[in-house]
Amino acid sequence: MSTGVAIVGAAESDLGVTNRSVLGLQAQAVGRALADAGLALRDVDGIATTGVSRFSATQLADYFGIEPRWTDSTYAGGAAFEMFVARAVQAIGAGQATTVVISFASDQRSARSRSLGGTADDGTPEAQFEHPYGPLYPISYYAMAAQRYLHRYGGSREALAEVAVAAREWARLNPAAYRFGADPLTAADVTAAPVISSPLTALDCCLVTDGGGAVVLTSLDRARDLRRAPVEVLGYGERTTNTSMTAVADPTVTGAAGSAADAFARAGVGPADIDVAEVYDSFTITVVLTLEALGFCGRGEALDWVAGGRIRPGGDVPLNTSGGGLSYCHPGQFGILLLVEAVAQLRGDAGARQVPGARLAVAHGTGGILSTHATVVLGVDP
Numbered sequence: 207m208s209t210g211v212a213i214v215g216a217a218e219s220d221l222g223v224t225n226r227s228v229l230g231l232q233a234q235a236v237g238r239a240l241a242d243a244g245l246a247l248r249d250v251d252g253i254a255t256t257g258v259s260r261f262s263a264t265q266l267a268d269y270f271g272i273e274p275r276w277t278d279s280t281y282a283g284g285a286a287f288e289m290f291v292a293r294a295v296q297a298i299g300a301g302q303a304t305t306v307v308i309s310f311a312s313d314q315r316s317a318r319s320r321s322l323g324g325t326a327d328d329g330t331p332e333a334q335f336e337h338p339y340g341p342l343y344p345i346s347y348y349a350m351a352a353q354r355y356l357h358r359y360g361g362s363r364e365a366l367a368e369v370a371v372a373a374r375e376w377a378r379l380n381p382a383a384y385r386f387g388a389d390p391l392t393a394a395d396v397t398a399a400p401v402i403s404s405p406l407t408a409l410d411c412c413l414v415t416d417g418g419g420a421v422v423l424t425s426l427d428r429a430r431d432l433r434r435a436p437v438e439v440l441g442y443g444e445r446t447t448n449t450s451m452t453a454v455a456d457p458t459v460t461g462a463a464g465s466a467a468d469a470f471a472r473a474g475v476g477p478a479d480i481d482v483a484e485v486y487d488s489f490t491i492t493v494v495l496t497l498e499a500l501g502f503c504g505r506g507e508a509l510d511w512v513a514g515g516r517i518r519p520g521g522d523v524p525l526n527t528s529g530g531g532l533s534y535c536h537p538g539q540f541g542i543l544l545l546v547e548a549v550a551q552l553r554g555d556a557g558a559r560q561v562p563g564a565r566l567a568v569a570h571g572t573g574g575i576l577s578t579h580a581t582v583v584l585g586v587d588p
Contacts, residue, residue, distance in 0.1 A: 207440055207441065207472065207473055207474040208426065208438045208439070208440055208585075209295045209299070209438070209439045209440065209441075209442075209472075210295075210298075210299060210425060210426050210427075211294065211295040211298050211299065211423055211424070211425060211426060211438075211439045212423065212424065212425075212426045212429040212436030212437055212438045212439060213421050213422065213423055213436070213437040213439065213545070213549050213584065214242075214243040214245070214422050214423065214424055214429045214432050214434060214436055214437075215239040215240055215241075215242040215243025215244075215245065215420075215421065215422035215434070216239055216242060216419070216420070216421045216422070216437075216545065216546045216549040216550065217235055217238030217239040217241075217242050217419060217420055217546065218235060218238075218382065218417065218418070218419040218543060218546055219231040219232070219234040219235040219238070219311055219417055219418045219419060219420075220234060220416070220417065221382055221384065221415060221416065221417035221534075221535045221537075222315065222384050222415050222416060222417065222535065223315050223316055223415070223416060224313065224315075224316060224416040224417070225313075225316045225416075226313060226316070226416065227313060228257065228261065228311050228312060228313050229265070229266075229269050229311075231311030231312070231313065231416065231417065231418045232255070232266060232269070232309055232310075232311040232418060232420075233269070233270075234311075234418075235309050235310075235311060235418045235419050235420040236266075236270070236307055236309050236420045238420070239307065239309075239419075239420035239421060239422050240307070240422060242422075242433075242434065243422045243424075243432055243433065243434060244432050244433035244434070245305065245422060245432070247270055247271075247272055248272075249304075249305045250270075250272060250274065250305050250306075250307050250422075251272075251274050251275045251276065251303045251304055251305055251306075252274050252275065252276040252277065252294065252297055252298075252302070252303030252304075252305065252306035252307065253266055253267055253272075253274045253276075253277050253278075253306070253307055253309075254277065254278040254279070254280075254287075254290035254293060254294060254306060254307070254308045254309075255279060255308070255309045255310060256279050256280060256281050256282070256286050256310065256539075257310065257311075257312065257538075257539070258312050258314065258537075258538035258539060261279075262279040263277035263278065263279045264277070264279070266309070274303070275302060275303050276297045276302040276303040276306070278290055278293050278294075280293075282446070282573045282574075282577075282578040282580075283539060283572075283573020283574045283577065283578055284486050284488065284539045284540050284541045284571050284572055284573045284578075285444070285486070285541055285571035285572055285573035285578040285579055285580040286310075286539065286541060286571070286573060286578070286580075287308055287310060287539070287541035287542040287544075287545060287571060287580075288442070288444070288541055288544070288545070288569060288570065288571040288580035288581060288582045289444050289571075289578075289580045290308045291308065291421075291423070291439060291442055291545070291580075291582045292442040292443075292444065292580070292582075294306040294308060294423045295423070295439050295442065298423065298424065298425055304424060304425070304428070305422065305423070305424045306422070306423045306424070307420055307421075307422055308420065308421050308422075308423070308542065308545075309418065309419070309420035309421075309542065310418045310419060310420075310537075310539055310541075310542040311416075311417065311418025311419075311537065312416060312417065312418060312537035312538040312539065313416045313537075314414055314415065314416060314537055314538050315414055315415045315416045315537075316416050330449065330450065331449070331450045331452045331453065332449065332450035332451070332452060335450070335452045336450055336451060336452060341403075342402070342403055343575075344488070344574070344575045345402055345403045345406060345411060345489065346403045347451050347457070347575040347576070348403075348406065348488065348489040348491055348492065348575065348576070349402075349403035349404060349405065349406045349491075350451065350457055351457035351458055351491050351495065351576065352366070352405050352406055352410075352489075352490075352491040353404070353405060354456070354457055354458050355458045355491060355494065355495070355506075356405065358458065358506065359505075359506035359509070361509040361510075362509075363396075363397045363405055364393040364394070364396075364397060365393075365509040365510075365512075365513065366405075366410070366490050366491065366494065366509060367391075367393040367395075367396035367397055367409070367410070367490065368393065368509075368512050368513060368517075369487065369490040369493045369494065369512060369517075369532070370391060370396045370409050370410060370490050370532050370533075371390075371391045371392065371393060371396065371518075372512070372515075372517045372518040372521075372525065372526070373487060373526055373529055373530045373532040373533045373534075374388065374390060374391040374529070374532070374533045375390065375391075375518045375519055376518070376519060376526060376527050376528065376529045376530070376533070376534075376559055377528070377529025377530075377532075377533035377534050378390065378529075379519060379529075379557070379558040379559035380528050380529050380534060380557075380558075380559055381557075382528075382534070382535075383528065383529040383533055383534040383535070384413055384415055384529075384533065384534060384535050385413075385529065385533040385534070386529075388533070391409065395409060396409040396410060396490075406489055406490070406491070409532075410489055410490040410491070411488075411489055411532075412487065412488045412489065412530075412531035412532055412536035412540070413531060413532070413533070413534075413535060413536040414536065414538075415535040415536055415537050416537055417535045417537040417543075418537055418542065418543075419542040419543045419545070419546040420542065420546075421542070421545050421546065421549065423439070426438060434553065435553065435586060435587075436586075437548075437549050437552050437553065437584050437585070437586055438584065438585050438586065439582065439583075439584060440472070440473035440474075440475070440566075440583045440584060440585045441468070441469040441470060441471070441472030441473030441474075441475075441581075441582070441583040442468070442469050442472060442580070442581065442582050442583070443464065443465040443466060443467065443468025443469040443470075443471075443472070443580070443581050444465045444468075444578070444579060444580040444581070445461030445462070445464040445465045445578070445579045445580075446461065446577065446578050446579075447460065447461040447576070447577060447578075447579070448574075448575070448576070448577050449574065449575075449577060450575075451575060454576075457576065458495060460495055460496070460499055460572075460576045460579060461499075461576075461578070461579040462495070462496050462499035462500060462570060462572070462579040462581070463499040463500075463501075464579070465570070465579040465580055465581040466499060466500040466501060466568075466570065466581045467501075468581070469568070469581035469582060469583050470501075470581075470583065472583070473583040473585070475566060475583060476501065477500055477501040477502045477568075479566055480523075480566050480567065480568050480583075481524070481551075481561060481563065481564040481565055481566050481567060482524045482525075482527060482548065482551045482552075482561045482564045482566075482567045482568075483497075483500075483502070483523060483524070483525045483526075483567070483568050483570075484525075484526060484527070484528075484544040484545075484547050484548045484567065484568070484569045484570070485497065485500070485525060485526060485530075485544070485568075485569075485570045486531065486540055486541065486544065486570060486571050486572040487526055487530040487531045487532050487540075488531055488536070488540070488572065490532070492572055492576075493508075493525070493526075494508040494509065494512075495508075495576070496570055496572065497511065497512070497525075499579075500568065500570060500581070502523065512525075519559065524551075524561045524564075526547075527547060527551060527556065527559050527561060528543065528547040528559070539573070540571075541569075541571035541573070541580070544569040544570070544571060545569050545582065545584075548567040548568075548569045548582075548584050549584070551564045551567055552564055552565065552566075552567055552584060552585070552586045553586070565585060565586055565588055566583065566584070566585045567583070567584045567585070568581060568582070568583050568584075569581070569582045569584065570582075
């Protein structure tokens, strides 16, 4: 199945420590993605973007000097960019736009900040019932999910560490990765790292870097006349479940199951058909919960399922082939770069980390504290 819309351009900005502004990084990513597509700013009539501090499409349109017919600045954390794919498909299908750019950038590393905004006295449930206990946002919440998961299903910290070990192996094949060239990780390295919020250590946590990316979408009919083979949007789905953990009965049950079910149903495929998976890895536990929700394995089975190198280079299910947020980069919201890497894999552009014969990919974004979930299935003609 196909939505009739395709990604025709994709690119990352400079990554790591860039000392560039957010708008400067946005301009880099968008310019590179448009060049990749063989298009120019004058062709863009739709913009979707957001930021760590609610950066808006209005700011980007003003900076680029264009007047888009359609925009979206939905603030949904790391899942926003997979949500934007759905909105762009719908806008193009409805004739509201012909060429949509989805982009993101952050200067968190250069700014020496990981702030996600907000105040401790804003009257929300989390301000009243959670902030007084001093949780670290967001890691303490993910740590609670990890504690619950290990308690309920068993498994060891070493088994959970395999997610970080595999990510490092992929990053060592990616020259753009922040930890490219770094030594391999072992499970012992991960568990022996400083504990940030029990049971998660520093190496269970994503990086803090500058960076960003952009993708360009247009109709499939138009895409066939452009310079690169189109990567078709086959399906999408989303769920929004919670802001605070106060409202969550079980932190190991997420909305990803619903978003993935919708995306796979629209695409007419299932997890077994996927050649490469790009899954938000803010923390190692995020990946475990998401793999189960996406249907790659059953509830409580993920730690055994990832064992034995299954998600490492050369494994049965290539996962987070860029190195992910754990070892490639993480500029505050990683969802856009899941799409960029999926496109690279489906085009055969991934160099040493290329998955042979990749034709179907899934990209899944997670935002907030397991709050927002969005899944996109992409494919290319054999």
